[in-house]
Amino acid sequence: MKNYLVLIPARAGSQRLPGKNMRSLGSKPLVGHSMTYAQELGFEHIVISSNDEKVLEYAQQAGVEVIERPDAFAGDEEPVVTALQHAVNQLKKKFKAVILLQPTNPLRPKGLLKEAIATFEREDCDSLMTVSRNERKLGTISNNCFTPYNYKMGQRSQDLEPLYYENGLLYIFKTELLNQGKLLGEKNYPLIVDHPFAEIDIDTEADFKKAELYLKYFK
Template identity: 95%
Template sequence: MKTYLVIIPARAGSQRLPGKNLRQLGDKPLVGHSMTYAQEEGFEHIVVSSNDEKVLQYAEQVGGVKVIKRPDALAGNEEPVVTALQHAVNQLKKKFKAVILLQPTNPLRPKGLLKEAIATFEREDCDSLMTVSRNERKLGTISNNCFTPYNYKMGQRSQDLEPLYYENGLLYIFKTELLNQGKLLGEKNYPLIVDHPFAEIDIDTEADFKRAELYLKYFK
């Protein structure tokens, strides 16, 4: 795991759930779950990037990670995460084969998923890898108060739907050179399918947080 860099971006200023990165979920705050997950999976190079002094202080207290102070200019609501990753990599003198992105808003991940993702990334020799999960709902659009099925025909059984997948955000892996191009996903991007309740958790609101508490209790 020495050639992989894990980056956990945890900016301040969440509008819908203020202070969410330090919200206590179970025995640790959201950002702590990603830190612990990377450490338990055996990764040596773990970075927490933040413009929030309290997040940086927490990461330093826990130990085992490097903290990088992110400029406020790279932490706005409209700022893409790729600029924070570029900044973090540029602060380090060591070169890495690939970068792993773990978002604090996805604090719950199946055990062993990261090692499986690394093995798949290397076996497939891909530019990037992202985790996805199947969406088995009947979807449609509404126009002029009329509902039009999108991925099925009226009366079609759910089990006969064409498989569709959503980006669950559990983790991303990408070659370091992609960052120089301002990208996270390359042309050869591998979708790693995750069939686990934790893939449903992505925390942006208070309701999301309450749901995460329930999932942590019943599915861990």
């Protein structure tokens, strides 16, 4: 794990759920779940990038390296790639790849990261992202008329063409992609995750309540 850098971006200023990164989910703050997930696998290089003093202090107390993120890289419209670029430049070390763990996806299957790294190395890909199958009947609405998009009226759900969504559980990408302002390369491997945790992405109070239930009932 020496050649991998685990980056956890945790900016302050959430509009829909203020202070969410330090809000307790179970026995630890939201951001703590991603930190612990990486620590349990023995990564040597785990870094929190944040402009939130409470997050930085919590990470330091947990033995995780911190990088104070400039407010210029922490706005609502700022892409996460700029924060990651800043963090890697501050470290001034060379890594084979970066593992991105977002605090808003705090619940992950235990063996997922180990499987992802093994797949990333076996497939020799530029990047890897986790995806899950969408089994809903989707359509568009125009002039108050619903038009099916991925199915035909009357078609059974189990007969739908397989479609997948980006669940955000984790990403792995070669560091050179960051220099190009990218997280995903041309050779991007989609690792399929079939687990209830893939449904959790916390942006609202309802999302948080759902995460509390899933943490309690799923492993």
